[in-house]
Each structure stands twice: as structure tokens, then as C-alpha cells.
Amino acid sequence: MMLTRADRSVLADWWFTVDRQLLSALLLLIAVGCIVSLAASPAVAVKKGLSPFHFAERHFLFALVGVVVMLAASTLDPRQIRRVSLILLLGALALLVWIALAGPEIKGARRWIYVAGHSFQPSELGKPALVVILSWLFAEAARRTDVPALPLAIGVGALFAGLLVVQPDVGQTMLVASVWAALFLLSGQPLRYALMTVPVGVGVLAGAYIAFDHVRGRINRFIDPSSGDNYQIERAAQSFAEGGLMGRGPGEGTIKTVLPDAHTDFIFAVIGEEFGVVACLALMAIYGYVAWRACRQVWHEPDDFVRLAVVGLALLLVLQALINMGVNVGLLPAKGMTLPFISAGGSSNLASSLTAGMLLALTRRRPALSRIPRPQLRPTTDGIVAR
Amino acid sequence: MTGAALAPPAASVRLRLLAVVLALGLAMAAVAGQLLRLGVSGGASGRVASLETVVRTFARPDIVDRRGRILATDVAANSLYADPAVVLDRDEVAEKLSRVLPGLEATELRALLADRNRRFVWIRRGLSPREAQRVHDLGLPGLSFRREPKRVYPVGALVGHIVGQVNPDNRGIAGLERHIDETAGLEAVSGASPPLSGPIRLALDLGAQHAVADELRLAMQRYSATGASAVVMDARTGEIVAAASLPQIDPNVAGAHLDPARPDRLQSGVYELGSILKALTVAMSLEDGLATLDKTYDVTKPLTFGRHQIRDLHPPGRPLTVRDIFLQSSNVGAAMLGLEAGTSRQLVFFARMGLLEPIRTELGPVAPPLLPERWDGIETATISYGHGLALAPLQFAAAAAILVNGGRRVAPTYLRRDGEPGQGEVVLKPETSAAIRELMRLNVTMAHGTGRRAEVAGYRVGGKTGTAEMPGVGGYREKSVISSFVGAFPMDEPRYLVLVSLFEPQSGEGTSGGITAGLNAAPVTGAIVTRIAPVLGILPRGIPVAP
Numbered sequence: 006m007m008l009t010r011a012d013r014s015v016l017a018d019w020w021f022t023v024d025r026q027l028l029s030a031l032l033l034l035i036a037v038g039c040i041v042s043l044a045a046s047p048a049v050a051v052k053k054g055l056s057p058f059h060f061a062e063r064h065f066l067f068a069l070v071g072v073v074v075m076l077a078a079s080t081l082d083p084r085q086i087r088r089v090s091l092i093l094l095l096g097a098l099a100l101l102v103w104i105a106l107a108g109p110e111i112k113g114a115r116r117w118i119y120v121a122g123h124s125f126q127p128s129e130l131g132k133p134a135l136v137v138i139l140s141w142l143f144a145e146a147a148r149r150t151d152v153p154a155l156p157l158a159i160g161v162g163a164l165f166a167g168l169l170v171v172q173p174d175v176g177q178t179m180l181v182a183s184v185w186a187a188l189f190l191l192s193g194q195p196l197r198y199a200l201m202t203v204p205v206g207v208g209v210l211a212g213a214y215i216a217f218d219h220v221r222g223r224i225n226r227f228i229d230p231s232s233g234d235n236y237q238i239e240r241a242a243q244s245f246a247e248g249g250l251m252g253r254g255p256g257e258g259t260i261k262t263v264l265p266d267a268h269t270d271f272i273f274a275v276i277g278e279e280f281g282v283v284a285c286l287a288l289m290a291i292y293g294y295v296a297w298r299a300c301r302q303v304w305h306e307p308d309d310f311v312r313l314a315v316v317g318l319a320l321l322l323v324l325q326a327l328i329n330m331g332v333n334v335g336l337l338p339a340k341g342m343t344l345p346f347i348s349a350g351g352s353s354n355l356a357s358s359l360t361a362g363m364l365l366a367l368t369r370r371r372p373a374l375s376r377i378p379r380p381q382l383r384p385t386t387d388g389i390v391a392r
Numbered sequence: 393m394t395g396a397a398l399a400p401p402a403a404s405v406r407l408r409l410l411a412v413v414l415a416l417g418l419a420m421a422a423v424a425g426q427l428l429r430l431g432v433s434g435g436a437s438g439r440v441a442s443l444e445t446v447v448r449t450f451a452r453p454d455i456v457d458r459r460g461r462i463l464a465t466d467v468a469a470n471s472l473y474a475d476p477a478v479v480l481d482r483d484e485v486a487e488k489l490s491r492v493l494p495g496l497e498a499t500e501l502r503a504l505l506a507d508r509n510r511r512f513v514w515i516r517r518g519l520s521p522r523e524a525q526r527v528h529d530l531g532l533p534g535l536s537f538r539r540e541p542k543r544v545y546p547v548g549a550l551v552g553h554i555v556g557q558v559n560p561d562n563r564g565i566a567g568l569e570r571h572i573d574e575t576a577g578l579e580a581v582s583g584a585s586p587p588l589s590g591p592i593r594l595a596l597d598l599g600a601q602h603a604v605a606d607e608l609r610l611a612m613q614r615y616s617a618t619g620a621s622a623v624v625m626d627a628r629t630g631e632i633v634a635a636a637s638l639p640q641i642d643p644n645v646a647g648a649h650l651d652p653a654r655p656d657r658l659q660s661g662v663y664e665l666g667s668i669l670k671a672l673t674v675a676m677s678l679e680d681g682l683a684t685l686d687k688t689y690d691v692t693k694p695l696t697f698g699r700h701q702i703r704d705l706h707p708p709g710r711p712l713t714v715r716d717i718f719l720q721s722s723n724v725g726a727a728m729l730g731l732e733a734g735t736s737r738q739l740v741f742f743a744r745m746g747l748l749e750p751i752r753t754e755l756g757p758v759a760p761p762l763l764p765e766r767w768d769g770i771e772t773a774t775i776s777y778g779h780g781l782a783l784a785p786l787q788f789a790a791a792a793a794i795l796v797n798g799g800r801r802v803a804p805t806y807l808r809r810d811g812e813p814g815q816g817e818v819v820l821k822p823e824t825s826a827a828i829r830e831l832m833r834l835n836v837t838m839a840h841g842t843g844r845r846a847e848v849a850g851y852r853v854g855g856k857t858g859t860a861e862m863p864g865v866g867g868y869r870e871k872s873v874i875s876s877f878v879g880a881f882p883m884d885e886p887r888y889l890v891l892v893s894l895f896e897p898q899s900g901e902g903t904s905g906g907i908t909a910g911l912n913a914a915p916v917t918g919a920i921v922t923r924i925a926p927v928l929g930i931l932p933r934g935i936p937v938a939p
Binding site: 187190191193242245246248249250277281282285286289292293296297300303304305306307309312316320323324327330331334335336 | 405408409412417420426427430432
């Protein structure tokens, strides 16, 4: 099939406006995830008494669904992205509230809901939606003064973070808070306010340290490894040493037989052991390229909302990957965070694909005409009319 | 307003974007640096913890008897392994370990630890807590424990042949353990975790099993026998409530099931069982309407086949009725019944009783029946009194159950069977079964019945004796016999079938020099019934109350 510029169909339009380099990088990540799941998950599946390729099959299925979701989302325009995000965010918030009040508790946390036999984490799908809505609110806050956009942005962010804290999911809270702070900084708010987020963040972290036993334990063990059982972290860090630069070879690793989360939180260590540090650096480079490409795309972007959303979504993906990798190499205390596109897990993969789809949608080239803002709606005494 | 929205971002905004990109880049550089540090430093990082292994073991369900008493279970035990790369001084390790773990060869251990490229070698699996503590107290680096499930058999040899054995990975390799592997499936575990599935419940009654094994042990001593076996089977369902073959094996000892001197005679060997097969011959004649209990046969003269003669030990000197042929155990009479029926009828009847096809139980295939190369004339005659056809005792017991239970086939099983008894195919007329019961009971109650020593007051035992010469080089050996007693109780409505066999018994106390089954197998059966009938809940009847 040949597409021409004369063709104005949705497909042709998409093909000539989408950032194909970014798309290639994202598809590459999904492909890497499929390959690595074949190496890492059979050992875990066997240990759990499932069929060896249980997790791999699920990973392939979710990768396929993820590609469809990503491509579908990438055809939307910014207004549609905002609407979809608003619906998703409200749904996610409602589900998070329901979970906090009545959800099932698994491994000491209330994070999952069950639909037709499948577990799923509403917080995962809520994250990209939150970033889009926050970007919109920050953009509005910079542009007009007649709506309380900034307080709303603070409120929505705090509400979402609060719901994550009560799960408790401190890792995700940190991620969301970091992205929030970055958006605040980028939205052009006065620098002194932006800098205020630092003491607030430190305060929240200190609060978590005091309030949650497991957070305190993890941080203590991180600071002083001899103070407790640091087995997973040590074992993960060791696997990079075992793998060396070139790895022991696919399937030759041993960490996957030891760590219960080898197919999710510690998959980076499996990659390190079996494919080597060079492969790990290459994988990091792909994430880095996604972030770089996203930032480059918005360098000239005049629309505040689009610029904030693109950077926010890219940060969401890449920061999560970095935190996961940092835990794996022993630079950060353990927290339950997946490696986007690579780790097993349906909600995580779908959320990553949705994030990527929105990223693609917002980085598409648009004619200048479409960027002209619509007239704002202002309340008047005789109803709502265009000014 | 509109113009401002279309303008590229202000320089300050770009600066902030650059700051974010820079921060991200720094974080990435940190992770990449740590990655390179770990990867390039390689195994020499000095933080090498002992390497876990891919080896895994299997959690097994418990095996319990019919009342839930444990026959086999998993306990968590420490298995000792070494990481040769971390062991500092292998001579010291080898020497100290072989001192605290008896049976460990220091030289072998040194060779194991010599290969520094290996990161995992088993030293010994399934240590007792005390042994593990002693090893732990040595404080040698490079040694570690793994918690593993270890199979233990609390009652040991009492059920050795039945439960079988497992290998060091806790996989079943013999007996019921193997059956569990082949049917129920196991869970692979790394570490010692309890199995998810419930216990395997056997038909076996531990109390009855103990009584049977104990009586067999006493009998082996009393008669200086080389072996003994007995099975107690629910005649209606085929459930085996006790089964022992002496000498027994201790499942706690690795490799015990391979000892050729300790076979499970009930199911892994075939034997010519002798006169106890006459019960089948008589049943065949009655079943096919060829004779009644009162029909007489001239058994005074030996039967001659070419140079072979079939004769009785004590020729009766008068024609005998079918009843007397059974009670006096006349070889000539049984042969005449067999010849009257003919080879084809005998084959059909034996097949109907399930004696010609190989069968299997949960312990594996039963040794298949050894049929004569030619089955005609003389074979028909000899098989009628139990020679020329070799059978596993368990297979014969299943056929004998048909004779007494009203004519229904049963499949012998070691597992507890749920549901109503008596679902088997009917292969014998109830009247025939009733006649055999009557003969068996008469054989025990009559003053001169061969089975009279099996009588137990109140439990109405009935049965048939059989003394078979064992084949030796160039013919049968007169002084080496298998003496058996097949019986059932209570005979008015048989619940349990008992088959006792003594291998090569010698004359002992109370046998006045004889080695025939009536003198040894019958009293052993009586002793067994005396002990197991109360355990199995059979109510005694007609016992005079002690004054």
C-alpha cells in the first residue's frame, strides 16, 4: 500500500504527521519486552506451579492489545486526548476511592480490583490521564485568571497522590509527585514556588518514613545493608556482576529461579545476567531516546498544554524506568515499580501503551491553523456566550 | 492573546525544559555508571553471596491409612550444599565435615570442592536437625543449607512394600509413591512448603496390618520359613486392608526396594499355589452344571498320562463325592472334574475369574500369570489341582473373592474406595458361591477337615488349604513347598478374604514333622483372624460367656 500526501484519510493523515522515529523506539521497547519475557518468566511460572509459558503468553497478548491501544490513541487530536483523559481520570479516581474503602487486600496492599478473573490496577491507567489533566490545568493557570486552575491542579494531584499513599504505594506516589513538580516548573510558575516543591517532597518522604513500617525498613536497609534482609536487592545487583558485559547467554541466568518478582520488578537484573550490561545500556538508551525525542519535539511547540503534556508523559515513562533500573542496580531502596513495556503485568503494559499512544498523538505535526485557540467561554448575565 | 499562543515558548521556559532534561540525563548517567561498575568488576566484587540453585524438589501429599493415621509425610529438612568459589580451605572443610557427618568421604568431598567454576554442589541432603546444627556450628564459609521437604515413613517397614520409595528429589520411584507421581501430580517447590493437595487415603488399616505382619513374623520363626505373605482383602470391594510380604523393606532406607532378597511376593512374583485352586475347579463344575456336591467320582486309581501319573497322597480307597474331593483335597478327584469339563471350558472359566489376563494395582503391574506352553489334557488335569499355572497371590486372591462374595468381580486396590460395594460384574451364580462357602466352612469345622486349625471361636472362618511343591532344577522339590490357606470370614456373609502363604516352611512345633498347609498356614490364618477381626469391627457370635 502506498500512501500519498494527497490522500486525506485518517490513516494517511496519521502516517505523514506521526513522529515515526518515536513510534519506532516505542515499538522496539514492546518487542524487547516480548523477547525478555520468554527468558525471564518461565522459571517464575514453573515455581508458581503454572505452565512454563503462562506469563510469556499473557505478555504477548497484552503487547498485542497494547500496540492496538497505542495506535488508536495516537490518532486522537489534543482536544480528544483531554476528553479521554478526563473520563479516565474520573473513573480511576472513583475506583481508587472504592478500593481504599472496600477493595481486596493482597500482600498487605489494596491496589487491585478483579474483573472477570483478571486483576487490574486502576492507578496505572489513571497516571497518564492525570498527567494530561494536570498539564491542561497548568496551561490554563498560566493563560487565564478567571478559573482556579492552579488550586485545582494542586488539589487533583494531592488527591491522586493521597489515594496512592493509602494503598499504600509509596513508589508510585513518588513518581506522580516528581512528574507533578516537573510540570509545575515547566508551566512557567515563579521559580521560588517551584523550588518550594523540594522541601514539600522531603517532608512527605519523611512522613512516609515515619508512617509506614515497610518504607522505614526498606530505607533503613538501603542506608545500612547489614541492618536487615536485603536479599532481593543484593541478589539483583550481583546478577549484573555475574552477567558481565556480554551476559551469560539467554536462558542461562539463575536469578529468575530465586527472586519471586524476577518477571516484574527485577526483570532488569535478569536482562543484566543473561544479556549483559551492554544490552542493559542499550535498553536505557532507548528510554533516553524517547525522552530526548519528546523534549525536542516540544522545543518549538507554542501550545502550553501540548508542551507540558508531552514532557509529562515522557517523564512518566522514563522516570518510572529509571527508578526501576535504579532499584535493580542497588542505587535506590526497593519499591514495587515495573519497567514499562518490559515487565510482566497487564495493567502496567496497557498503561504504558496508553501513555505512549498519547505521547504519539500530541507529538504529531499539526497545521498552524488548528493551534489557534478557540474563543474562550465567559459567563455573562444573560447566559453563556462567546466573547 | 491569539498571537501569544502561537509564539514559540519563551526563553525562560526553554531553560527550565533544559534543566529537566539535564536532571534526567544525570540520573541516567548515575544508573549507567553503576551498571558499568557492577558489570566490569565482574565476579570479583567481593559481595558474592552463595549462589542458589536451579535444583528443585517436590512437595508430596501425605499417605494415610483408612483411619487417617500417617504412613508417609513430608518434613522440612536442611540439605547441605557448598559453593566451591567461596570455600576458603577445602582441606579444612573436607576434614571437619567428614568428622561431624559420618559416612562422608573426605577425599570425595575434596574432589567435589576442587572445581572452583561450579557454584553449587550438594554435600548431603535431608540432614537431621542435630546434624545441621553441628555443621552450622563449624562456621565454615561457603557452606549453606536449603530447606527441602524430606519424605519420612513413621511406621517404617510395616508398610514398606506398599508405600514404596522416593528419590532424593522427592519423586516417587516405587510403590504408591510412584503411583502418586503418575496420577495426582506433584508441585515443584523450591524450599520446604506443605503440599496443597489433601492426603492419599489408603484402604489399609494400620492395626490389622501390624497384626498380620506380626503373625507372619512369628510364623516364619516357628516354621523356619524363608518368606511369608498375607493379604486381607474386602471381599466385596477389593480394598486391601492389610498386605504384608516378609522379609519387609524399610522405606526410610534409600534403595531398599531394589533388594532382590525382599520382593513383594504378593504382587511381583508368580507361584504355583497348589490345592487352593481346587476351590476354582469345584466351582467350575458346579457353575457349568456338570456336577452337584453329591455326585460321586471313582478316585481310587491314579490317573495315567503317558509316563506321568496323578496320584493322591493318601488314596481314599472309595469313590468320593464332589464335597469329599474338596474336603479331602483329592488330586485325582480334582483332575477328573477338570478333565470332565475339558480344556476349553477351563480356559473360559479361568478367564472369567480374571486369572489369565495381567492385572495391575496402584503399586504397578502385577506379575502376569505364567501359563503353560501347551494347555491341553494333562495340563488341564494338573491345573485343576493347582500345578502348571503360576499366579501372583494377589491375583488369585481377587479370584477367590469372587468365589465367596456371591459372584461379583473385584479389582484389588490399595486405595480407599468410596461408594457402595458390589458394583462389579457378576461372573458366578450366587448358588455356586454359596456352595463354595459351605464347603470352605465345612473344611474348617469338620473334625478331620484340613483347615480345622484355622477355626477361631465366634468368627466363622472357612477356607481351603494348599501345599505346593516348588519347582527346582529338573523337577519338583519335595521338601520345598509353598503352603497356603485361602479363607474368608465370617463365612455366613464373608466380609474379608484372607490369603496366607508360607514359603519353604520346615516342620516346627505342633506340626509333628509335617510341612503341609493344614499344619502351618491354617493356624497362622486362625491367629491372624483372631487379632484382626476385632480391629476390623467384625462381631463375634456364639462364644460361650466365661463363668
